[in-house]
Amino acid sequence: MKTSTIEALSREDIFALIGKEWMLVTAGSSDSFNTMTASWGGIGWLWNKPVAFVFIRPERYTHEFIEAADRLTLSFYGEEYRKVLQLCGSKSGRDEDKVAATGLIPHILSSGAVTFEQARLTIDGRKLFKVPMTADCFVDQEVLNRWYNNKPGGGLHDIYIVEIEQIYER
Numbered sequence: 001m002k003t004s005t006i007e008a009l010s011r012e013d014i015f016a017l018i019g020k021e022w023m024l025v026t027a028g029s030s031d032s033f034n035t036m037t038a039s040w041g042g043i044g045w046l047w048n049k050p051v052a053f054v055f056i057r058p059e060r061y062t063h064e065f066i067e068a069a070d071r072l073t074l075s076f077y078g079e080e081y082r083k084v085l086q087l088c089g090s091k092s093g094r095d096e097d098k099v100a101a102t103g104l105i106p107h108i109l110s111s112g113a114v115t116f117e118q119a120r121l122t123i124d125g126r127k128l129f130k131v132p133m134t135a136d137c138f139v140d141q142e143v144l145n146r147w148y149n150n151k152p153g154g155g156l157h158d159i160y161i162v163e164i165e166q167i168y169e170r
Contacts, residue, residue, distance in 0.1 A: 027065035037089030055157035075119035125162030
């Protein structure tokens with residue numbers, strides 16, 4: 001992996017990158033980490049910093065690792081990794097070793113954050129902000145009803161904003 005600048009993201013279709021290609025959100029250390037597939041998030045500019053934001057349900061095993069760590073990575077893969085992403089989004093690291101099941105090869109970045117050798121693009125970010133979503137904050141109740149009320153999979157998400165400190169490309 002080579003270090004890239006923020007301009008690497010300008011070459012990407014951010015909406016397709018996150019919403020259609022999906023990403024792995026990974027947190028922890030070389031000794032203990034977990035990863036999960038996500039397709040909700042974004043990239044932008046806040047507090048005079050390049051940032052990414054992700055939505056993680058507290059029920060997810062990866063949430064525990066994000067809470068305990070100062071950093072997390074968002075990593076992106078080619079279409080040939082779609083089944084890997086599907087497995088990482090449908091299985092829990094509490095129940096099985098997703099890394100072994102997928103063949104992903106962990107790669108520890110200079111910051112200590114974890115990504116995978118197969119990633120074509122990795123964002124290494126430092127947590128800046130977290131807030132839990134609450135039902136009373138939904139201006140559009142249809143969104144709440146469509147995505148959360150009476151839906152399996154858990155409660156409302158926590159929103160994390162991370163400063164993008166490094167970008168790596170394969």
